[in-house]
Amino acid sequence: MILYEFLSQISDAFFPRICLACSRILPSGRPEFFCSDCFGQITFLHGSLCPVCGILFPDSSSEDHLCPSCMENAHWFEFARAAVAYEGIIADVIRRFKYGRDLTAGEALAGLLADFDFDGVDFSAFDAIIPVPLHIRRLRERRFNQSLVLARALGKKHGIAVDFSLLKRRRFTLTQTGLDKSERDKNISGAFRASHSEKIPGGSFLLVDDVYTTGATINECAKTLAEAGAKRVAALTAARVL
Ligand SMILES: [Zn+2]
Numbered sequence: 072m073i074l075y076e077f078l079s080q081i082s083d084a085f086f087p088r089i090c091l092a093c094s095r096i097l098p099s100g101r102p103e104f105f106c107s108d109c110f111g112q113i114t115f116l117h118g119s120l121c122p123v124c125g126i127l128f129p130d131s132s133s134e135d136h137l138c139p140s141c142m143e144n145a146h147w148f149e150f151a152r153a154a155v156a157y158e159g160i161i162a163d164v165i166r167r168f169k170y171g172r173d174l175t176a177g178e179a180l181a182g183l184l185a186d187f188d189f190d191g192v193d194f195s196a197f198d199a200i201i202p203v204p205l206h207i208r209r210l211r212e213r214r215f216n217q218s219l220v221l222a223r224a225l226g227k228k229h230g231i232a233v234d235f236s237l238l239k240r241r242r243f244t245l246t247q248t249g250l251d252k253s254e255r256d257k258n259i260s261g262a263f264r265a266s267h268s269e270k271i272p273g274g275s276f277l278l279v280d281d282v283y284t285t286g287a288t289i290n291e292c293a294k295t296l297a298e299a300g301a302k303r304v305a306a307l308t309a310a311r312v313l
Pocket residue numbers: 090091092093094095105106107108109110
């Protein structure tokens with residue numbers, strides 16, 4: 072331990088850790104990714120939520136209740152929750168991770184997801200974590216699946232296996248960015264298929280993705296698993312559009 076601390080001080084002296092958002096030098100010997108000012112700008116999603124889609128209500132003292140969208144539309148997943156709001160610093164960290172292959176940004180995001188206290192989520196009730204899959208073409212472009220990186224951090228923290236073999240992307244879809252809810256639903260419809268479908272019936276699964284926007288992708292994944300016989304599907308994402 073003493074040797075580790077000594078080596079980490081030497082490493083900090085030569086390669087000081089800097090805040091991912093403002094590049095300020097961080098105090099040595101601490102495993103943080105943001106300075107305290109930038110960390111203070113991150114909105115953690117605690118408070119009054121829609122119990123289905125996890126949207127945060129502005130009045131955090133009110134009771135949890137269904138949001139208008141969940142009152143109108145049924146979902147294939149039991150619940151979706153996210154650790155932080157998709158805005159400012161977090162939107163930038165996600166963009167750098169996904170499109171810039173910034174692995175430190177990925178590590179920071181994985182830490183925010185894995186360390187978040189998802190109040191009321193019983194991790195032991197799930198058989199496996201399933202990362203939202205990328206199409207092989209997208210995987211070749213990007214060289215990694217950001218959801219798998221996040222799923223592994225969450226699985227390690229909560230002692231749940233990650234199984235990326237159960238869900239595949241069968242259709243290449245255009246990016247969902249810039250599409251409205253109905254266009255997103257249409258774009259993603261039929262994009263996934265269940266594989267190793269003997270492992271799915273009766274199982275409880277936790278989907279993991281980087282961002283929940285309208286829920287179209289998560290919902291389509293949950294539908295695919297439910298139609299293959301899953302008993303229960305829920306989802307956790309690092310961030311959520313509010
Ligand atoms: Zn900072």
